[in-house]
Structure formats: C-alpha cells, structure tokens
Amino acid sequence: MAKLFFGEWWNEEHKFLSVPMTEEEARAVYEAGGEISVVLAEGEVATYHPDVNPDFDAEDDGGDPVQWFLYADLRRSVRLPDQPDVVLVDFFDFWGSVDASYRFELMSDGRLFLTQVAEYDYPDATRYHESTSWETLTTHGFAPEGTSSVTTARRLADGTKEMSRTDFRNGDFSTHWEPVPAWGEWASITRRDRSRPA
Template identity: 35%
Template sequence: MTSYWTYCEEWNNLSEEAMDPLTPEQAHARHTSGDLYTAVLFADGNASPELRVEVRLETGFTAVIFMDKLGRDELRYSFAVMNGALFLKTVRIYDYGDSEERGGYADAWRMESYDFTPDGIAVQEIEVGDEVSSESRRNIDMASNWEPFPQFGAYDSLIRRER
C-alpha cells in the first residue's frame, strides 16, 4: 500500500478537510520562509489521514499529529526550535473510550500529557473528566527528544511514532 502527502494551510478537524489547499511548490515556499503550512499523510484507500505535520518555523513550532480511523487526534508530538534543531517539548495522548464520534466533534474522556525541558525535567499530567493528577521527575536523559530540522517533505524521522 502506498501513501501520499497533500498540503494545506491548516487541517479542519470539524469538517475533516484541508483549509486553503496548497500545491507542493507553495508548501515548499512556506517551509523556506517559515510560514505556516500543514502536510497531511494519506494511505491509499483511507478517507481519513494517518497523520499531519504542522510547520510554522517563524514562531519555532512544529507538531506531528497521529489520527485514528475516525479522523480524531490520537497522539500529538509538539516540537520547539532550539539551538538549530527540534526539541520534543510535549506529548499528548487522547483516549475517546467507546465513542464513535468523528473528528473534532469527539471529546476525549482521558488525556495524558508529558512536558519536557532540555535540562531533564519531565512532567506527566493525566486528565479524566474533572480529575487531574500530575507527577514530575528530574534528571531525565533528553537525548532522544532532539530531532534534526527536516528538509521539506523529508519527515520520516520526525513522524516516528515510537520514541
């Protein structure tokens, strides 16, 4: 099965479609200038994307959002540009339970997030309904949180699900 990329300014989770589609040449120009664009990965035969890469280098931001078969955000990696590379700053995991709601209409019943700092601090937060629990750890090796800055279209390292 082959996959293919499409480009747009942003992805609309409610309508589950691209907002302001871009040609690859337009997206490449935005990558070069640092302006916002989104690369959306589809697998042949799937109506919903597998993931999207949001890039806005002018503000030092990049995110990889893995999506489930119902078009909902399932796993989000948020990176910050630091020292000429990308640092994985936040991981957020969404759990929708038995919900069959699609895309942006679904509310996660549980969210788990991890916030990292380059100096080795990790904070875990779990939200279930109105309940929030938090735990922090220090002296964590953050070497695996660094990613080289990708060239346009060369997202393979960035979109690794297992980290």
C-alpha cells in the same frame, strides 16, 4: 499507497485541507519561514479554497481521515518566549480521532526539541470523537535539561474533572531532538514511536 498533501491547515473535525497548495508552492512557503501543513493520506483528501470552491460545505463535503498531520511555523527569527517557532504533529486513529499530539519547539542551538506529548483516550473506539471529547487526557512535558512531568485529566461521571501531576528529574531525552526537517524529509519527525530509529 499513501501520499502527501499540502495546504494551510487540516480540519480535524470535518477532514478537509484548507487552501491546498502544490508541492512546489508549499516548499516555497516552508523555506521562506511561512506556515505550512502537510498530511499523509491513503487516498485523495477533501480540499477547500475560498476562491476555487466557495460553496464548500464542511458538513457534506469533508473527506476521509489521514494518518498524520504536520503543521510547521518556523520563521527562525527572534520571538517572544510564549511564541516559539514550532512543529506540531498529530496522529489519528482509524476514525480520524486525534490519538496523540506532539509539539516540537525550536531551541537556541537551531534544533527542534519535543517538549510535549498529549495522548487522548475516548469513551469508545467505534466512531470519531473530537479531540475535546476525551475521557482521559495524559500530557507529558519535557525540558532539555532532563526535567519532565505527567499530567492526567479524567472526566468523571458527574461531569467534574480529576487532575493529577507527577514531576520527574534526570531524564534521558536524547530521542527528543530533531534537526529542522529539510523539505520532504518528514519520516523522522512524524515517528509515533520515538524509540524507533529514524
């Protein structure tokens, strides 16, 4: 049965949770507006804390992949335009490679809006790939007023990249809105398929 684990950050490459927390500790950080990470895993996860296991070796002591990783930085305070309050959600394949990354930003009405979806395609699906090793990266951008874009980057055989972008207007993004999750209510914001009911 899948379980939730909490900490400061999930290391995608070596598959461990840094500075693990109890649920009570994580909830206090989250509700105070601090940075928090949540992962959903089928089994136990590897963890690292400099005060607990300082000899942790990421290469040897990392663990198994997780299903999704949520990072919240919701201070709910005034910030610079390029530093919005965000919730990031990464989804992983069987090997732990990032399959898709969702970015939600806090809007002026107090709700979150899905502003970006990045989808990763790798050279093969038989092993783990770092997210930077994509063969094709498709990035969807969305704005609340209905504009959107699709940017596709492809790595060619000669090592160069091919880029294309298409812009759209008058989109219906009603499924992109999310309330700021109350502690523990992660089911809606961690939907890979946004057309599925929460």
